[in-house]
Amino acid sequence: MKRTKFFLSSLLVASLLFFYACGGGTEAPATTDSAAVETVNESEVLLDFIETGKNPITAAKEEGGFPRFMTAQEVNDELGGYIAILDLRGGQDFANGHIDGAINVKIEDLGTYIGEDMDPAAFDKIVLVCYSGQMASYAAAILSLKGIQNAYVLKWGMSAWNKKFSYKWEEALGDKETPAVETTENAMAAATAMPTALATGKTDGAEIATEQANKLLGEGFKPARVNLDDVAADLSKYYIISIQSKADYDLGHLPGAVWYDAKATLGKGQQLTTLPTDKPILVYCYSGQNAAFTVAYLRMLGYDAQSVLYGANGFMHSKLKENNSQAFTADQVNNFEFVESEFQGESGGGGGC
Numbered sequence: 001m002k003r004t005k006f007f008l009s010s011l012l013v014a015s016l017l018f019f020y021a022c023g024g025g026t027e028a029p030a031t032t033d034s035a036a037v038e039t040v041n042e043s044e045v046l047l048d049f050i051e052t053g054k055n056p057i058t059a060a061k062e063e064g065g066f067p068r069f070m071t072a073q074e075v076n077d078e079l080g081g082y083i084a085i086l087d088l089r090g091g092q093d094f095a096n097g098h099i100d101g102a103i104n105v106k107i108e109d110l111g112t113y114i115g116e117d118m119d120p121a122a123f124d125k126i127v128l129v130c131y132s133g134q135m136a137s138y139a140a141a142i143l144s145l146k147g148i149q150n151a152y153v154l155k156w157g158m159s160a161w162n163k164k165f166s167y168k169w170e171e172a173l174g175d176k177e178t179p180a181v182e183t184t185e186n187a188m189a190a191a192t193a194m195p196t197a198l199a200t201g202k203t204d205g206a207e208i209a210t211e212q213a214n215k216l217l218g219e220g221f222k223p224a225r226v227n228l229d230d231v232a233a234d235l236s237k238y239y240i241i242s243i244q245s246k247a248d249y250d251l252g253h254l255p256g257a258v259w260y261d262a263k264a265t266l267g268k269g270q271q272l273t274t275l276p277t278d279k280p281i282l283v284y285c286y287s288g289q290n291a292a293f294t295v296a297y298l299r300m301l302g303y304d305a306q307s308v309l310y311g312a313n314g315f316m317h318s319k320l321k322e323n324n325s326q327a328f329t330a331d332q333v334n335n336f337e338f339v340e341s342e343f344q345g346e347s348g349g350g351g352g353c
Helices: 002-021 042-051 072-078 091-096 107-117 134-146 167-172 205-219 228-237 246-251 289-300 317-322
Strands: 083-087 125-129 151-154 239-242 281-284 305-308
Touching (some): 107 205, 125 134, 134 151, 134 205, 134 289, 289 305
Parallel strands (some): 125 151, 239 281
């Protein structure tokens, strides 16, 4: 009996093998190799790449950390040396007055201009110039994260170069009743995970950095900045972070704002993952310049972050002056020479700040 069952079982197996070998029936389901379909979180790969050196968001200034400012005096002192000046303002504003030797370039073209039309290694410093220092800060941060380590920013923009251009900052200063600042200390959100929206299609950190940097530069500064008046009616839609000093945060901050020390909280293994991936993030500082550096870093990693234009100078300027806390004043404005030129068409100005 046992031999009969064994014989029948063997006959059934042989029949099935013959049936499939001759093309009969349906194809046997394929097995899935989990290693072959490995998914990569590009944000995590990019952060690891950034952390292989000195992460500029957490590194000290003397170690190449953000922000990378040059004062108007420092730029003026280095004119004629191995320094390149790229002016990101609109073509008409550039024609009306610019630093001698400056080249007018759109922020949207920087990703290709530096590398194809300019060898960054040929200069000790590449100084980016805009109206207020904010757009230039955003661009310089992206270039740095792309690997161009000699990109700097004219602090306060052309507003600091000559009083002819200081109107940009002077018109932005203010003390707003809405939204009313608060002194409540708000807690950080619970840690979650890194963003998953980054999708360059690359798996190498350097390649992801290049792709994402070129994408962000190509979009210009507008997607990365916001006017406070445009969002003040409902700040609850945003996760707001202040990167001022803790003392100045305690003096008064936007409703709901959480204090972050960018140098100690936004690197790997710190509090970076307390930033939400399902809610837009507003970042503000004193002037919008430091915030623009931070926002560039966050947007490189895939966060939906925007910088509040002109920072606290735009909504609590008087209090900053009273406390000597990085308020824009006439002391920042110099009287350095500039040159005018014939208007050649709009070749800059992708963000207007």
